[in-house]
Amino acid sequence: MKTIPLGRQGQTGPAIALGCMRMAALSERELDTLVGTAIDCGVTFFDHADIYGRGDSEAAFGALLKRTPSLRGRIHLQSKCGIRKEPGGTYYDFSKSYLLAAVDGILSRLGVDHLDSLLLHRPDPLMEPEEVAEAFSQLEQAGKVRQFGVSNFNTRQLMLLQSAVQQPLQFNQLQFSLMHTGMLDHAVLTNTKFPGAEDRDGEVLDYCRLNGITLQAWSPFQYGCFEGVFVDNEKFPALNKAMEEVGASYGLSKTAVAVAWLLRHPAQIQVLVGTTNPARLRDICTAADVTLSRADWNKLYCAAGNRLP
Numbered sequence: 196m197k198t199i200p201l202g203r204q205g206q207t208g209p210a211i212a213l214g215c216m217r218m219a220a221l222s223e224r225e226l227d228t229l230v231g232t233a234i235d236c237g238v239t240f241f242d243h244a245d246i247y248g249r250g251d252s253e254a255a256f257g258a259l260l261k262r263t264p265s266l267r268g269r270i271h272l273q274s275k276c277g278i279r280k281e282p283g284g285t286y287y288d289f290s291k292s293y294l295l296a297a298v299d300g301i302l303s304r305l306g307v308d309h310l311d312s313l314l315l316h317r318p319d320p321l322m323e324p325e326e327v328a329e330a331f332s333q334l335e336q337a338g339k340v341r342q343f344g345v346s347n348f349n350t351r352q353l354m355l356l357q358s359a360v361q362q363p364l365q366f367n368q369l370q371f372s373l374m375h376t377g378m379l380d381h382a383v384l385t386n387t388k389f390p391g392a393e394d395r396d397g398e399v400l401d402y403c404r405l406n407g408i409t410l411q412a413w414s415p416f417q418y419g420c421f422e423g424v425f426v427d428n429e430k431f432p433a434l435n436k437a438m439e440e441v442g443a444s445y446g447l448s449k450t451a452v453a454v455a456w457l458l459r460h461p462a463q464i465q466v467l468v469g470t471t472n473p474a475r476l477r478d479i480c481t482a483a484d485v486t487l488s489r490a491d492w493n494k495l496y497c498a499a500g501n502r503l504p
Contacts, residue, residue, distance in 0.1 A: 196237025202365030203407030219248030350397030
C-alpha cells in the first residue's frame with residue numbers, strides 16, 4: 196500500500212483508509228474478515244465516529260480488538276465527535292464538557308486507552324475556540340488523544356480554531372470525488388464568470404497543503420449529498436465510459452479509477468472508503484499501485500461535466 200504523510204509531525208500512513216460507519220451491521224465473522232482483508236492490503240487506518248450506528252460501530256470494533264488484542268498496536272484509530280442526536284433533534288456541540296464526555300464514551304466502546312486522532316465532526320456555529328482548546332489540552336495531557344483535526348471545516352474555521360488550540364490541526368475530512376469537485380473547480384475557473392468559479396470553501400484545498408493538514412476524502416464514489424454512487428450509474432454515461440477506458444489502460448476497475456483519480460492529486464489525499472465487502476476493498480486498493488497521467492486525470496475531470504476555460 197502506498198503511504199503518504201499524515202499531518203505535519205513526520206508520521207506516515209496508508210493512502211487508503213477504511214471508514215467504519217456500517218460495521219455495526221456485520222456479524223463477528225464478517226467484521227473479522229473485513230478487517231483482516233484491510234490489514235492484508237496495508238489499510239491500517241480506521242475512521243470511526245460516535246454517531247455511526249449510535250455508537251454500535253465503535254462497540255463492534257471494540258469487540259474485535261478484544262478478540263485480537265495484538266491488532267491495536269498495528270493500526271491507527273481515529274474517531275469523530277461533536278454531533279448530538281437527541282430526541283428533540285440534531286445539533287452540534289463543541290463545549291468542553293461534551294467533548295470530554297464524548298471521548299470517554301468512544302474509548303469505552305472501543306475498549307482502548309487512547310485515540311491516535313480525534314476530529315470535530317462538523318462545524319459548531321456556537322464554537323468557542325478557547326473552550327475547545329481547553330478540552331484538547333486536557334485530552335492530550337491525560338493521554339487520551341494523540342492528534343487532533345476537524346471534518347468539513349473551511350479555511351476561516353480552521354484558522355479560527357487553530358488560533359486558540361495549542362496542538363496543530365493535522366486532518367480535515369471533506370467530501371471529495373469525481374462528482375464533487377468544488378474545491379478544484381473555482382481554482383480551474385479563476386478569473387472567469389463561468390458557473391463553478393465561486394469559491395465556497397475559502398480555498399481550503401490549498402490552505403491544507405500550505406499548512407501540512409492531511410485532507411481525508413469521504414464519499415469518493417458519491418454524487419451530491421448522499422444521492423447515490425456515480426459508478427455504473429446510467430445518469431453519468433460519459434464519465435463511466437471514460438472510467439472504463441482509463442481503467443483498461445491501467446488494469447483497474449471503474450471503482451478503482453475513481454480512487455486513483457483522487458490519489459493522483461499532489462495534495463497527497465487520504466481516501467476514506469466505507470465498503471464492507473472484502474473483495475471490493477481489495478479491488479479499491481489496486482488504485483494505490485498506479486499513477487494516472489495528467490492527460491487521463493483531466494480526461495476524467497472533464498468527463499464528469501467540468502470544463503477547462
